[in-house]
Amino acid sequence: MTDKPVKIPGPDHPITITPNTARIVVTAGGRTLADTRSALTLREADYPPVQYLPREDVDMTLLERTSHATYCPYKGDCAYYSIPAAGERADNAAWSYESPHAAAAQIAGYLAFYPDRVDSIEEIRQ
Numbered sequence: 092m093t094d095k096p097v098k099i100p101g102p103d104h105p106i107t108i109t110p111n112t113a114r115i116v117v118t119a120g121g122r123t124l125a126d127t128r129s130a131l132t133l134r135e136a137d138y139p140p141v142q143y144l145p146r147e148d149v150d151m152t153l154l155e156r157t158s159h160a161t162y163c164p165y166k167g168d169c170a171y172y173s174i175p176a177a178g179e180r181a182d183n184a185a186w187s188y189e190s191p192h193a194a195a196a197q198i199a200g201y202l203a204f205y206p207d208r209v210d211s212i213e214e215i216r217q
Contacts, residue, residue: 120177184208
């Protein structure tokens with residue numbers, strides 16, 4: 092991984108992927124799901140920035156893969172995970188592009204979480 096932002100081509104839909112030096116902690120159902128200093132920040136068009144966390148820093152035993160799937164023409168096929176311990180609001184709370192398009196290859200092996208489906212996504216800068 093490079094420390095320089097990666098810009099995915101597309102004047103109508105710009106996407107940048109940048110390493111995040113902050114500590115990112117995700118909690119749901121009163122449990123810590125993820126804790127990393129190796130997140131990637133993905134900025135896409137006019138959407139809010141999204142933190143993608145490496146799987147090795149996510150407690151995957153707390154997640155359950157679902158049958159829900161979507162497709163993004165810029166990033167590829169997307170798989171979803173629920174957090175059973177966090178209740179119904181945490182259905183499909185996390186997503187992953189397991190084999191993203193080449194332009195978004197950096198996010199392979201990473202997961203992101205919907206902020207409104209977890210207790211918190213805390214960004215700690217020191």
